[in-house]
Amino acid sequence: MTDKNRVVIFDTTLRDGEQSPGATMSHAEKLEIAGLLDEMGVDIIEAGFPIASEGDFEAVKAISKQTKEAVICGLARANFKDIDRCWEAVKHAKKPRIHTFIGTSELHRAIPNLTMDEMADRIHETVSHARNLCENVQWSPMDATRTEWDYLCRVVEIAIKAGATTINIPDTVGYTAPNESADLIRRLIAHVPGADEVVFATHCHNDLGMATANSLAAVEGGARQIECTINGLGERAGNTALEEVVMAMKVRHDIIPFTTGIDSTKLMNISRRVAAVSGFAVQFNKAIVGKNAFAHESGIHQDGMLKNAETFEIMRPEDVGLSETNLVMGKHSGRAALRSKLSELGFDLGDNQLKDVFVRFKALADQKKEIYDEDLIALMQVGSDVEDRIKLVALQVSCGMDLEKSAEMSLSIDGQTHSTRQTGDGPVDAAFNAVKALFEHSARLQLYQVSAVTEGTDAQATVSVRLEEGGKIATGQSADVDTVVASVRAYIDALNRLLVRREKSGGDLAEVSYKDAG
Numbered sequence: 001m002t003d004k005n006r007v008v009i010f011d012t013t014l015r016d017g018e019q020s021p022g023a024t025m026s027h028a029e030k031l032e033i034a035g036l037l038d039e040m041g042v043d044i045i046e047a048g049f050p051i052a053s054e055g056d057f058e059a060v061k062a063i064s065k066q067t068k069e070a071v072i073c074g075l076a077r078a079n080f081k082d083i084d085r086c087w088e089a090v091k092h093a094k095k096p097r098i099h100t101f102i103g104t105s106e107l108h109r110a111i112p113n114l115t116m117d118e119m120a121d122r123i124h125e126t127v128s129h130a131r132n133l134c135e136n137v138q139w140s141p142m143d144a145t146r147t148e149w150d151y152l153c154r155v156v157e158i159a160i161k162a163g164a165t166t167i168n169i170p171d172t173v174g175y176t177a178p179n180e181s182a183d184l185i186r187r188l189i190a191h192v193p194g195a196d197e198v199v200f201a202t203h204c205h206n207d208l209g210m211a212t213a214n215s216l217a218a219v220e221g222g223a224r225q226i227e228c229t230i231n232g233l234g235e236r237a238g239n240t241a242l243e244e245v246v247m248a249m250k251v252r253h254d255i256i257p258f259t260t261g262i263d264s265t266k267l268m269n270i271s272r273r274v275a276a277v278s279g280f281a282v283q284f285n286k287a288i289v290g291k292n293a294f295a296h297e298s299g300i301h302q303d304g305m306l307k308n309a310e311t312f313e314i315m316r317p318e319d320v321g322l323s324e325t326n327l328v329m330g331k332h333s334g335r336a337a338l339r340s341k342l343s344e345l346g347f348d349l350g351d352n353q354l355k356d357v358f359v360r361f362k363a364l365a366d367q368k369k370e371i372y373d374e375d376l377i378a379l380m381q382v383g384s385d386v387e388d389r390i391k392l393v394a395l396q397v398s399c400g401m402d403l404e405k406s407a408e409m410s411l412s413i414d415g416q417t418h419s420t421r422q423t424g425d426g427p428v429d430a431a432f433n434a435v436k437a438l439f440e441h442s443a444r445l446q447l448y449q450v451s452a453v454t455e456g457t458d459a460q461a462t463v464s465v466r467l468e469e470g471g472k473i474a475t476g477q478s479a480d481v482d483t484v485v486a487s488v489r490a491y492i493d494a495l496n497r498l499l500v501r502r503e504k505s506g507g508d509l510a511e512v513s514y515k516d517a518g
């Protein structure tokens with residue numbers, strides 16, 4: 001017997017999340033995140049948009065092959081070419097799903113210039129085609145919440161008749177509100193013939209900050225699949241945050257009596273990994289996974305917490321996988337201790353990887369006496385599998401009052417070392433000018449963000465740098481006790497990622513339009 005109150009968690013971090021400008025992940029990073037999602041108990045992983053690029057296709061295929069439990073879903077527009085390509089990638093999964101969509105609101109219908117009837121025919125043909133390939137088919141009327149009610153009912157019915165097994169109702173532009181969200185699903189289930197044979201899903205964007213509330217309201221209205229992303233990553237204001245809907249159902253089970261298969265103690269680790277690989281830091285006051293979500297600053301709160309944690313805590317930090325910050329290691333700690341501590345933090349390393357991390361750990365321990373969990377996490381966030389063409393070899397900056405700010409730098413570019421000295425408005429500016437002088441490029445700096453990993457003046461700085469070139473965006477990250485070194489490494493990391501994107505053949509998400517249904 002199926003549990004009427006079990007809500008399926010559909011994670012789209014690797015598809016809708018990765019679509020946010022600058023959040024591009026490498027192949028290895030996507031595989032890692034998919035592995036963590038599967039281990040955490042996500043029911044369905046939307047692994048990518050296979051037609052979008054060769055890289056997306058390969059990632060969806062590899063995730064399909066590696067995944068043990070979760071259903072693997074790929075996205076396809078409403079045309080046979082997209083759907084066939086999607087199937088080629090997901091067919092390797094134990095449990096594959098094709099997700100096909102088309103924009104059904106008046107505004108979206110105008111883009112492929114289809115009449116209502118022509119679009120209805122297209123939906124019938126493409127969903128039938130997908131169903132002939134795969135028995136698990138999801139269909140989405142994009143911009144459903146702004147689609148005329150009669151037309152929405154008509155196309156949902158067509159998709160069900162053509163064989164869709166899940167009907168997703170996207171609030172593509174984050175326009176709906178909780179009462180409307182619940183009502184829409186409730187009315188669709190009541191009106192559309194065949195609605196009781198499919199699962200209804202909710203897919204909300206957070207433009208008005210209501211994505212979590214709208215998703216939970218849709219469940220109240222009868223949806224049994226929530227589409228969401230880790231940290232709420234996603235275009236514009238993002239998607240519904242997985243950690244928020246999961247914990248809301250858990251903590252307020254008395255009034256939101258639904259369950260999921262998620263092991264919530266894994267939330268913190270996956271949140272950190274997604275932040276690291278996407279380059280999108282989690283805001284400090286973000287619900288559930290923000291740095292301050294369990295921090296109690298004021299005297300009254302601290303006093304209450306010491307007497308009884310429940311005075312100000314509605315969930316325990318352990319419930320989301322947050323352990324107390326410990327002084328963990330120092331320069332005398334050995335390799336075995338490092339391996340065991342990293343494993344506790346969710347990083348299980350092979351021997352080679354451990355060797356590399358150990359060298360960096362020792363270098364950090366020489367600079368910083370006390371090494372905390374956060375320092376180790378930051379250490380893990382540095383370095384990626386991107387085959388770096390550019391590497392920092394040496395850097396010396398001169399700065400201070402009444403002094404010319406300058407940077408002397410050597411970079412290894414494609415194996416050859418080049419050096420320069422450049423000036424700037426400050427040490428970071430001078431150092432970035434040096435990178436530009438040694439490796440000429442037209443990329444524009446979109447974001448430069450520095451934050452301290454722990455307390456104290458010897459804290460490591462984590463730096464995020466986002467670069468844009470010709471519509472392509474890449475974010476780099478680094479951490480170091482020296483803020484200028486971290487800044488330059490982050491800049492070079494972003495540049496290396498941009499070069500990988502530049503070299504990728506075929507179109508990528510920047511070129512493949514979601515609106516192009518044809």
Ligand code: KIV
Binds near residue numbers: 016101140143203
């Ligand atoms: O927001 C949206 O409409 C989407 C669809 C592709 C499902 O992401």
Ligand code: ZN
Binds near residue numbers: 016170172203205
């Ligand atoms: Zn979306």
